[in-house]
Amino acid sequence: MQGSCVVLGLLCCLVARVGSYTPWDLSWSARGDPSAWSWGAEVHSRAVSSSHPVAVQCQEAQLVVTVHRDLFGTGRLINAADLTLGPAACKHSSLNAAHNTLTFAAGLHECGSVVQVTPDTLIYRTLINYDPSPASNPVIIRTNPAVIPIECHYPRRENVSSNAIRPTWSPFKLCPVSRGEAVFSLRLMSDDWSTERPFTGFQLGDILNIQAEVSTESHVPLRLFVDSCVAALSPDGDSSPHYAIIDFNGCLVDGRVDDTSSAFITPRPREDVLRFRIDVFRFAGDTRNLIYITCHLKVTPADQGPDPQNKACSFNKARNTWVPVEGSRDVCSCCETGNCDAARALRRLNPWSDGTAARFRRDAGKEVAADVVIGPVLLSADPGAVGQQQEGGDGAAVTEPSVGTGLVCVAVVVALAAVGVAVGIARKGCTRTSVAA
Structure with a gap:
């Protein structure tokens, strides 16, 4: 009896693994080896084959991606x-x-690629899109679209050749701050905010932890604000469709929507860092299941108190009110009406009214701010499959048995049980016959 149970369990596991396998689930990414690139010299990466269908070369001013037409390893060329x-x-x-x-x-800044700035690294992100042509018979579909993330990592603080590095491209927007430069960044963080996490493997119901940060050589203490954030299907936040996450100079309007927990994280870890979380979503009808998030970041002197133009406000559903990360609740009152521009004219006349202005800004006519893009954030197309990728390695798709697989298992169990009953009846019949004899 125990042997029959073991065999039954093995058969169910085997059927589950076969039934859950799908060659169309591309929850992995291709990433250029950060130690493999050099300025002025072409990098020869591993040979492309059906087992490793994508190879990336991160060169001085461009990336080269080679893709095998047997993309799914099935022997069928796309x-x-x-x-x-x-x-x-x-x-x-x-x-x-x-x-x-x-x-x-393509150049590092071409084809809509996005750059992420970290204290030590420039990370250029783009993707390979597979959008299969319609079948000859429009009634049926044989393949699904797929998206493969591509990354190239470059060190910011190292000279990798004997000559000075003089890039012809501008990897991020520089804003003058006293005798230094302000560098704004957005980072996608792990659940405990301790490390960055990959941009892949999200599902509806998950949380995006986003950390905004500014670094500068200036010794003037700064306070960072997220003025606005817009999600779209491309790095262009003005493209259609798009969705406002933060609006009205720091109001996290996505948290006002029902069935969301989106909010700023209180307290700040530092004045020049601001964290917020948003519930994962996707755009209806988008088969690629990805989003880009463009945020407008800005800074004020740390000793300047929050106001309707410089604030970080979350909506508290339990109290049905807007709550600021710091400052009085009055600064958030305009979040409900959406009119937070009342004080703008006054601020234009004297945007830095205290003695900090001369020390903080070389150009009082420009706002110390920048637009920063994060993405593409990729959602798993199969709600039963979550692709988990560790930084610095290839992701592994983990699939759970589907409903069809469960029904197959049930059928196998029923069939084996029927066989067991038949064998038992046959044994009893043989025993009775021998006794009668």
Whole structure:
């Protein structure tokens, strides 16, 4: 009896694994080796094959992505026209018919790529889009669209050649602050806020932990604010469709929506850091299941109190009111009406009314601020599959048995039980016959 149970369990596990396998789930990413690139020298990465269908070369001013047409490892070659690079959908630059590979070559700032600035690294992110052409029979679908994230990491503080580095591109917006430069950044963080986390493997119901930060060589204490945040399907926050997450000079309006827990995190870890969380969402009808988030970040002197133009306000559903991270609740009163511009004219006349202005700003006519983009944040297309990727390695897709798999298991159990009953009846019949004899 115990042996039968073991066999039954093994059969169910085998059927579950086979039933849950899908060659169309691309919850992995391709990342250029940060130790493999050099300025002025081409990098030769590993050969592209059906087992490793995507290879990335991070060069001085461009990235080169080579994709094998057997993208899913099934032996069926995909249409070259169905693959594009980045949100701008750049076409491949060359096709190798002998090796069945496509090559995309683009500047680090081209094809809609996004740069993330960390204290030590510049991270350029883009993606390979697979959008299969419609089948000859429009009634059926044989393949699903897929998105493959691409990353290139560059050190910010190292000289990697004997010559001075003089990039011709501007990797981030610089804002003058006293004798230094202000660098604004957005980072996607782990649940405990201790480390950064990958941009893949999210599902509806998860939480995005976002940390905004500013670094500067100035010794003047600064307080950071997130003026606005907009989600869109591309790095262009003005594209359609788009969705406002933070608006009205620091009101986290997404937290006002029912069934959300989006809010700023109180207290701040530092004055130049601001954290907030938002519930994961996707745009209806978007088969790519991705979003970009563009935020407008700005700073004020730390000794300047919050006001309707410089605030961080969350909506407290239990109390049905807006609550600031710091300052009085009056600064959040305009979040409900959406009119937070009443004090703008006065602030334009004298935007820095105390003695800090001369020390803090070299150009009093410009706001110390920057627009920063984070993404693409990728959602798992299959609600039963979560792709978990560790930083610095390839992701692994973890799938759970589907409902169909469960029904197959039930059928196997019923069939084996029937066989067991039949064998038992046969044994009893044989025993009775021998006794009668």
